[in-house]
Amino acid sequence: MPVAMPQSDGAVLARRAEIVAALQRMVPGEGVIASEQAMRPYESDGLTAYRQLPMVVVLPDTTEQVAAVLAYCNREGVRVVPRGAGTSLSGGALPLGDGVLLGMAKFNRIRTVDFANRVAVVEPGVTNLAVTQAVEHAGFYYAPDPSSQIACTIGGNVAENSGGVHCLKYGVTTNNVLGCELVLITGEIVRLGGSHLDAAGYDLLGVVTGSEGLLGVVTEVTVRILRRPETARAALIGFAASEDGGECVARIIGAGIIPGGMEMMDRPAIHAAEEFVHAGYPLDVEALLIVELDGPRTEVDHLLERVQEIARECRAVICRASTSEEERLLFWAGRKAAFPAVGRISPDYYCMDGTIPRAKLPLVLRRMQELSAQYGLRVANVFHAGDGNLHPLILYDANKPGELDRAEAFGADILRLCVEVGGVLTGEHGVGVEKRDLMPVMFSEADLNQQQRLKCAFDDQGLLNPGKVFPTLHRCAELGRMHVHAGRVAFPDLPRF
Amino acid sequence: MGENLKPRDHAEVEAAVNWALAGGKTLEIVGGGTKRVIGRAAQWDATLDLSGLSGITLCEPAELVLSAKAGTLLSEIEAAVAANGQELAFEPMDYGPLLGTETGGGTIGGALSANLSGPRRIKAGAARDHFLGVNAVSGRGETFKSGGRVVKNVTGYDLCKLLAGSWGTLAAMTEVTIKTLPRAETEETLLVLKLDDIAAGKFMGEVMGSVADVSAAAHVPAVAAKRIRETAGAGGAVTALRLEGVAPSVAHRKSLLEGIAAPFGALGTLRGGDSRAFWQAVRDVLPFAARGEAHARIIWRISTAPSSGAAVGRALTDRAQADVIYDWAGGLIWAALPPSDDAGAGVVRPIVAGAGGHATLIRAPVAVRAAVDVFEPEPAVLAALTRRVRESFDPLGVLNAGRMWAGV
Numbered sequence: 001m002p003v004a005m006p007q008s009d010g011a012v013l014a015r016r017a018e019i020v021a022a023l024q025r026m027v028p029g030e031g032v033i034a035s036e037q038a039m040r041p042y043e044s045d046g047l048t049a050y051r052q053l054p055m056v057v058v059l060p061d062t063t064e065q066v067a068a069v070l071a072y073c074n075r076e077g078v079r080v081v082p083r084g085a086g087t088s089l090s091g092g093a094l095p096l097g098d099g100v101l102l103g104m105a106k107f108n109r110i111r112t113v114d115f116a117n118r119v120a121v122v123e124p125g126v127t128n129l130a131v132t133q134a135v136e137h138a139g140f141y142y143a144p145d146p147s148s149q150i151a152c153t154i155g156g157n158v159a160e161n162s163g164g165v166h167c168l169k170y171g172v173t174t175n176n177v178l179g180c181e182l183v184l185i186t187g188e189i190v191r192l193g194g195s196h197l198d199a200a201g202y203d204l205l206g207v208v209t210g211s212e213g214l215l216g217v218v219t220e221v222t223v224r225i226l227r228r229p230e231t232a233r234a235a236l237i238g239f240a241a242s243e244d245g246g247e248c249v250a251r252i253i254g255a256g257i258i259p260g261g262m263e264m265m266d267r268p269a270i271h272a273a274e275e276f277v278h279a280g281y282p283l284d285v286e287a288l289l290i291v292e293l294d295g296p297r298t299e300v301d302h303l304l305e306r307v308q309e310i311a312r313e314c315r316a317v318i319c320r321a322s323t324s325e326e327e328r329l330l331f332w333a334g335r336k337a338a339f340p341a342v343g344r345i346s347p348d349y350y351c352m353d354g355t356i357p358r359a360k361l362p363l364v365l366r367r368m369q370e371l372s373a374q375y376g377l378r379v380a381n382v383f384h385a386g387d388g389n390l391h392p393l394i395l396y397d398a399n400k401p402g403e404l405d406r407a408e409a410f411g412a413d414i415l416r417l418c419v420e421v422g423g424v425l426t427g428e429h430g431v432g433v434e435k436r437d438l439m440p441v442m443f444s445e446a447d448l449n450q451q452q453r454l455k456c457a458f459d460d461q462g463l464l465n466p467g468k469v470f471p472t473l474h475r476c477a478e479l480g481r482m483h484v485h486a487g488r489v490a491f492p493d494l495p496r497f
Numbered sequence: 498m499g500e501n502l503k504p505r506d507h508a509e510v511e512a513a514v515n516w517a518l519a520g521g522k523t524l525e526i527v528g529g530g531t532k533r534v535i536g537r538a539a540q541w542d543a544t545l546d547l548s549g550l551s552g553i554t555l556c557e558p559a560e561l562v563l564s565a566k567a568g569t570l571l572s573e574i575e576a577a578v579a580a581n582g583q584e585l586a587f588e589p590m591d592y593g594p595l596l597g598t599e600t601g602g603g604t605i606g607g608a609l610s611a612n613l614s615g616p617r618r619i620k621a622g623a624a625r626d627h628f629l630g631v632n633a634v635s636g637r638g639e640t641f642k643s644g645g646r647v648v649k650n651v652t653g654y655d656l657c658k659l660l661a662g663s664w665g666t667l668a669a670m671t672e673v674t675i676k677t678l679p680r681a682e683t684e685e686t687l688l689v690l691k692l693d694d695i696a697a698g699k700f701m702g703e704v705m706g707s708v709a710d711v712s713a714a715a716h717v718p719a720v721a722a723k724r725i726r727e728t729a730g731a732g733g734a735v736t737a738l739r740l741e742g743v744a745p746s747v748a749h750r751k752s753l754l755e756g757i758a759a760p761f762g763a764l765g766t767l768r769g770g771d772s773r774a775f776w777q778a779v780r781d782v783l784p785f786a787a788r789g790e791a792h793a794r795i796i797w798r799i800s801t802a803p804s805s806g807a808a809v810g811r812a813l814t815d816r817a818q819a820d821v822i823y824d825w826a827g828g829l830i831w832a833a834l835p836p837s838d839d840a841g842a843g844v845v846r847p848i849v850a851g852a853g854g855h856a857t858l859i860r861a862p863v864a865v866r867a868a869v870d871v872f873e874p875e876p877a878v879l880a881a882l883t884r885r886v887r888e889s890f891d892p893l894g895v896l897n898a899g900r901m902w903a904g905v
Contacts, residue, residue: 116702116804139708161651168648174655175626188878195802197618197828198662200855200873201901202883203625206658210651230708250559256582256679295710299746355647357560387649388560427649435652442652443642450641450890451654457885469653482518482637482892 003091003433005052005467008098012078013055019078020056023100026068031106033057042083042101046148047091047434049350049404054081054095061106063181063189063219070217071187073100079463080185082213084124084156087148089351090432092160092212092468104155107219110134117195118225119178124155124218128162131223140225143170146428147336154221161210163428165261165335168386169294170226172428174209179222182208182215185459195222207454212430213465215458232260232294233304234328237311238285238318242266245287246361248314249385252291255310257303259386260294263335266365268380269342269393270334276341279334282318289385290331338382339393346378346395350407354418355427358388367417368392375410377403389427390418416441431469439471448472453479500543506550507632507640507671513545514669514895515638523898526665528568528604532592532611535859536664538867539899547606550671558583561648562629564674567606574605584680587627588615590780595796596860597787606670612662615780616713616739619705619825621678625661630674633660636667636891646674659886665897666905667890681712681741686772687751688765689758691733694718694814694823698807700761701826704738705803707757709750713739713776714826716807721784721822724791727767727775737767739776779824785833787860791820794833795840795861801854803828809852817844836862842869849873872901 012019024032033039034056044051060066073080079099086093095101107123113135114120120131120142128149131142145164146152152162158180163172170176179193182204192208193199208215239245245264252259265273265288274281281288291307293300304321311319322328334341342349356364365381372379378395392414396407415425415435419442425435439448448470455462456476466473499522502513517524522542527533529548547568555564558581565574571589578584589608593600603613614623621627630644643656660667692700697716704711716736722728728735738754740747758764767775778784785791797819801809806827813819819832819841834841840861849856855873858866875883880902887894887905894904 114802114804115706117802118705138706161655163649171622171626172649172651174658175622184878184882190876190879190882192879194853196800196854197825198612198614198623198800198855200800200857201662201875201879202886203612203658203662204882204886206625206661207654207656209658210655227706227708227710229710253561253679254559256682258679295742296708296746296749298749299743302743302745355645355649357557357562357647359557359560384649388647389649422645423647424645424650425652427647428651430651431653439653442645446639447641447643448653450635450639451643451656453889454654454656454659454886457882457889480889480892 003437005096005433006473012098016055019076022072023056023058023069026072027058027060027065031059031061033059042086042095042103045086045088045091045093047089047432050091050094050433052095052097054101055098057101057103059103059106063183066183066217066219067187067189069100069102070183070185073463074185074187074461077461077463079466081465082159082217084153084159085127085151087152087156088160088430088432089353090426090430090434092430092432094433096467102217104153107155111220114195115140119195119222120225121220121222122154124158124221125153128152128154128157135225139228141228142223143176143226144173154223155218158209158218158221159211159213160430163389165263165384168262169258169260174206176224177205177209177221178224180205180208180218181220183217183219185216185464193222212432212469214455214469215464229294230296231300232292232328233300234290234292234322234331235304235307235311236320236331237289237291237316238282239287239289239315240285240317242287242365243362244315245289246358248289248311248316249358251310251314252307253386255306257306259291261290261292262386263290264288264383264385265335265338266381268378269338269382272341272345272380273334273338276344277333277337279330281334285317290335335382342380342393342395347397347399350394350396350411352392352394352411352414353389353426353429354415354423355387355389356418356421356423358385360421364390364417364421368414371410371413375406377407377410387427388423412438433468436469437471449474449479456480501546502543503546503549510547510669510671511634511638511640514634514636517543517895518638518893523895526669526897528607529570529599529602531596531598531603532607533598534596536900537871537902538863541898545669547669548604553577554672555646558677561676561678562646562674563677564646564672565605566672567670568604571603571605571608572601578677579680582680583677585627585675586617586621586678587613587624588617588780589613589624590615594786595782605673605675609661609670609673610663610665616715616776616824619714619828620712625658627676628657628661628673629676631657631660631670632672633668633670636893636896644674648676664900666887666901667896669896683744683747684739684741684772685747685751686767686775687738687740687754687758688731688767689736689761690731690763690765692716692736692762694807694810696761697734697736697823698804698827700736700758702804703757704754705826707753709740709754709757711738712741715779716823716827717779718821720820724784724789725775725778727771731765737775739772779822782822782831784822785831791833793836795836796859797832797834797845797856798859799830799832799849799854799856801828801830801849801852805852806830809848812848813845816848817841838865838868840865840869870902
């Protein structure tokens with residue numbers, strides 16, 4: 001594992017039996033898992049190249065238990081790694097050998113559904129899809145839809161600020177969460193927001209969302225639910241050149257159309273998907289675009305006509321509009337199966353997650369092909385085209401010596417490229433351990449220090465999920481130090497009136 | 498009032514904050530100054546005037562992004578995006594009319610610092626939801642950035658969210674990147690006439706639960722409706738629903754809305770410019786404007802669960818002699834109260850607390866703002882966290898110190 005995790009604290013490990021016993025008193029019954037065999041399922045998350053057994057696993061099922069565990073760990077100086085369903089693709093839930101793994105799976109109840117205010121109050125261990133399932137009888141749904149939605153949990157979605165294919169139009173998690181109950185590492189409990197739209201005071205909910213489990217543990221979440229649009233139709237559009245596909249996306253948005261979903265795949269991804277699910281994708285195109293419109297039937301039909309016109313103007317070689325729900329789902333079937341499809345043509349694949357200004361897509365694809373040749377590894381691309389979020393899948397074989405290292409180096413080069421063209425390291429998967437050491441590519445030391453100071457305001461001993469997000473851990477006292485030079489007046493020519 | 502520092506660029510902002518730190522001085526951050534009177538009545542040693550940092554630095558409509566220096570006028574940005582057929586979907590209000598400050602004088606930095614929004618909040622969110630990236634100087638006098646120039650990004654903490662609505666108490670922003678979105682081709686507003694507040698609340702709830710996909714829902718009781726040009730002749734309260742989109746879609750959804758509205762009362766329609774003018778009046782709370790009939794009144798802004806709005810509004814009317822306007826389908830209440838020493842806080846806060854939500858005292862004389870909490874007081878644990886967050890950016894309390902709460 002090339003990324004170094006914080007060194008285990010021998011003094012904590014020496015007290016393991018005592019710590020396990022204390023946790024068992026706080027979370028009685030089967031809530032504490034301490035045997036190596038039973039802890040094995042927790043050693044990794046969706047980023048399976050990284051594995052580490054935790055010191056102990058705790059599965060609380062009340063807010064009071066979470067508060068007791070955190071207060072204890074804070075008092076005793078024990079590290080804590082929170083975990084939802086463990087589907088993180090960036091290693092956000094990778095355990096620490098001297099840490100408590102705090103699993104939130106038992107928080108799996110939907111507390112209330114309030115149709116009058118279009119909100120649902122759910123526990124963090126509820127899966128993303130279960131929220132929709134709880135409200136769909138009344139014609140509602142929860143908008144963010146990460147592709148892991150049958151497994152991933154709302155708590156994890158809040159931690160990672162998860163997106164999905166519909167987020168260009170409907171926003172990511174942070175735009176769809178109104179409130180939460182948060183337990184601080186001290187065991188103190190705060191409520192942020194609620195069923196009202198604007199939260200009071202600082203937008204702490206906004207900064208907790210996407211904080212990757214470093215600021216606190218969420219024990220309840222209030223999410224917005226939306227009326228499901230009357231209908232949805234999709235167009236399947238193929239291009240002989242990726243530049244044409246990129247132009248088509250820009251012109252659709254330029255025409256004032258924000259599709260419910262707009263996904264692009266490159267040739268290798270198209271071929272892998274088609275071989276796997278036989279969605280009827282054309283195999284002789286360089287780029288395939290799926291554009292989905294949703295809303296009232298009249299609007300969808302109207303806009304789909306326009307999208308097809310634009311596609312033709314952008315030299316589309318194939319353009320089909322779905323005429324039935326079955327056909328629409330078939331268009332999506334290939335895209336939704338793109339990851340496992342790539343998994344069929346390669347023993348292993350490594351999924352990247354950069355975002356780029358869309359106009360740079362042809363350049364980035366070209367440079368990626370050069371890197372592919374340089375590293376001797378194939379790459380397939382799926383792309384949330386509307387928002388510029390690129391998922392290159394690097395194909396490798398972990399059983400071949402050195403291939404994983406090459407894949408990781410290739411991936412890091414892709415992310416550097418994303419930043420170089422004006423983009424960012426991660427659009428929706430999070431930094432975690434995976435991209436931690438690349439943070440200085442995007443942020444200066446001063447930027448990262450300010451972020452860590454905020455961390456200190458929540459967790460002054462750095463016990464919550466250390467080793468994630470920040471490449472260098474500083475002590476809070478050191479970060480807080482001020483160097484004020486009394487009497488020095490810099491920039492004396494600053495205009496004063 | 499002490500010195501007025503007017504930096505011309507980012508480096509001079511950094512220098513100004515360091516000057517204040519070195520001299521143990523506090524700074525009031527000002528953009529256009531249109532919202533200067535919102536907040537606790539506090540005193541600062543000098544003014545940091547950011548209006549010299551002006552200009553759009555990046556405008557890429559196809560990427561849905563725009564960057565500008567923080568002191569750029571909102572009106573300049575809105576004109577630039579409109580030229581590309583786009584808009585700021587969060588529909589930032591102009592506090593000028595309500596506060597008696599300059600109309601159209603607000604800056605993008607001010608809009609973000611106050612987390613402004615407008616009637617479209619129910620569909621498109623507030624400024625926070627469109628704030629993608631920032632360069633700023635912290636109260637430590639250090640430059641930092643957060644976010645980026647792309648619409649989807651989870652790299653590091655989302656400090657933009659934290660700065661949105663922080664009223665300049667954490668950092669002085671120097672350049673920001675925001676999301677721009679296509680402007681709807683057509684808009685039309687359906688009016689339902691003469692509903693009482695409770696019936697209007699119920700009606701708006703039904704609409705919000707339908708597939709009509711309205712982009713605004715407001716109830717303007719008779720007193721206020723009389724003061725909006727487009728509804729002055731309605732002869733009573735109006736409940737207004739805005740539809741935006743392509744023409745066939747607006748027509749389709751309007752007929753759907755009419756079906757929902759039929760049992761509730763008589764209908765009217767506002768089209769094109771009338772619809773736009775009406776929603777601007779609601780957005781900017783013109784019926785309670787500082788120069789109109791309500792000029793001497795105290796103004797509260799209340800955020801509550803939409804279904805609680807009507808009950809909160811009625812309680813304010815009955816127990817605080819308030820006139821109210823409901824936006825956000827009942828979730829936002831503007832209340833105008835008769836002048837009093839405590840601005841009616843003793844009545845307003847318990848009513849809001851009972852319903853869930855929070856109240857902000859927007860307009861009141863300085864002496865009142867010195868005596869009454871302007872922002873909703875926080876429970877002890879949250880207040881302590883707020884203070885630690887504040888200190889993580891500004892440990893010595895240099896920037897807008899005490900504007901939100903004592904010490905924050």
